[in-house]
Amino acid sequence: MEYRRLGRSDLRVSVICLGTMTWGNVQNTEADGHQQMDYALDQGVNFWDTAEMYAVPPRQETYGRTEEIIGTWFKSRGKRDKVILASKIAGPDERFGYVRDGHLKFNRQHIRAAVDASLKRLQTDYIDLYQLHWPERSVNCFGRLLYKHQPDEVWTPFEETLEALQEQVTAGKIRHVGLSNETAWGTMSWLKLADAGRGPRMVSIQNAYNLVNRMFEVGVAEVAIREQCGLLAFSPLAMGTLSGKYLDGKKPAGARLTLFSFFDRYLSERGQAAVRAYVELARRYHLDPAQMALAWVNSRPFVTSNIIGATTMAQLKSNIASAEVTITAELEAEIENLHREHTIPCP
Numbered sequence: 306m307e308y309r310r311l312g313r314s315d316l317r318v319s320v321i322c323l324g325t326m327t328w329g330n331v332q333n334t335e336a337d338g339h340q341q342m343d344y345a346l347d348q349g350v351n352f353w354d355t356a357e358m359y360a361v362p363p364r365q366e367t368y369g370r371t372e373e374i375i376g377t378w379f380k381s382r383g384k385r386d387k388v389i390l391a392s393k394i395a396g397p398d399e400r401f402g403y404v405r406d407g408h409l410k411f412n413r414q415h416i417r418a419a420v421d422a423s424l425k426r427l428q429t430d431y432i433d434l435y436q437l438h439w440p441e442r443s444v445n446c447f448g449r450l451l452y453k454h455q456p457d458e459v460w461t462p463f464e465e466t467l468e469a470l471q472e473q474v475t476a477g478k479i480r481h482v483g484l485s486n487e488t489a490w491g492t493m494s495w496l497k498l499a500d501a502g503r504g505p506r507m508v509s510i511q512n513a514y515n516l517v518n519r520m521f522e523v524g525v526a527e528v529a530i531r532e533q534c535g536l537l538a539f540s541p542l543a544m545g546t547l548s549g550k551y552l553d554g555k556k557p558a559g560a561r562l563t564l565f566s567f568f569d570r571y572l573s574e575r576g577q578a579a580v581r582a583y584v585e586l587a588r589r590y591h592l593d594p595a596q597m598a599l600a601w602v603n604s605r606p607f608v609t610s611n612i613i614g615a616t617t618m619a620q621l622k623s624n625i626a627s628a629e630v631t632i633t634a635e636l637e638a639e640i641e642n643l644h645r646e647h648t649i650p651c652p
């Protein structure tokens with residue numbers, strides 16, 4: 306397993322990060338989660354990603370459940386110090402009326418309450434990386450391509466959020482801070498404030514990134530490299546579609562996009578045409594399409610870690626093994642040609 310530095314911190318995280326958001330939904334039980342953590346750690350995966358709002362798709366009944374599953378694993382295995390643990394505070398979303406007072410903000414009151422509740426569920430006294438799950442202001446993420454400026458929008462000043470985060474760092478409850486679903490403007494704004502001494506410096510940006518959604522490269526990738534604030538890539542398989550298993554209208558039993566229409570943005574006609582081209586390319590190179598898609602993410606220069614997700618042990622094993630797959634210069638050139646033909650079909 307390869308390890309990369311997390312931002313300017315002294316942490317070195319595995320290039321494969323263990324995603325957790327299916328644990329506690331209808332797909333994965335607590336026992337499944339525990340088995341995945343045992344196996345991943347054994348393979349050298351020392352970096353795990355969760356969030357207060359998981360399991361996903363989000364529901365009141367399963368809010369916080371994934372963190373609880375990680376918490377019971379820490380309690381039974383006692384290996385807290387072997388893991389670099391990332392979690393997140395939810396931003397505003399009208400569906401989350403059941404979280405705290407329902408008016409989610411990145412202010413001192415919410416950050417304190419969210420950190421304390423996560424620590425309790427996780428049965429630990431610190432979180433290594435605490436991320437803002439999505440900005441308070443509206444940005445292009447979760448399928449939006451067109452930026453619509455909203456001049457009257459208000460959000461907690463970044464300075465105030467940084468102060469509240471610093472308070473948690475000083476208390477030892479969180480070690481580092483990071484962004485998620487953030488833009489180039491947002492990322493630079495946070496970094497400039499930190500560099501001016503206004504609070505902790507963001508060490509990472511967790512955004513969607515995969516062969517059919519390369520939005521990150523349109524502006525943020527440059528920031529990630531120049532500012533040493535690397536990408537933690539989520540949905541690297543475009544929610545499983547890049548394996549090719551949904552092609553020709555197939556609906557595999559028990560699979561995410563069969564179960565939950567919530568995520569249909571990866572099943573568009575353009576998206577599936579691109580997937581077909583990447584799957585055919587992988588087959589020509591005698592590669593498993595999902596492993597090729599993951600290995601390509603692993604090999605991008607602005608990526609710190611690739612957050613994989615798995616609902617079965619077979620998927621988990623194959624996805625972790627992508628760390629051993631090489632994208633040759635020839636294959637990379639073919640992928641670039643396909644990207645020109647199928648540019649960001651699934652933003």
Ligand SMILES: NC(=O)c1ccc[n+]([C@@H]2O[C@H](COP(=O)([O-])OP(=O)(O)OC[C@H]3O[C@@H](n4cnc5c(N)ncnc54)[C@H](OP(=O)(O)O)[C@@H]3O)[C@@H](O)[C@H]2O)c1
Nearest residue numbers: 324325326539540541542543544545548560561614616620
């Ligand atoms: N910051 C954010 O806003 C955000 C958003 C999304 C995710 N995340 C993080 O990123 C992690 C990964 O995201 P993701 O789950 O969307 O990643 P993904 O890799 O795009 O999708 C993972 C899903 O694809 C299917 N799959 C996985 N490996 C496969 C294989 N080898 N062959 C065929 N199907 C396979 C599985 O679902 P089925 O078995 O159901 O097909 C699995 O749950 C999450 O757990 C979470 O930690 C963060």
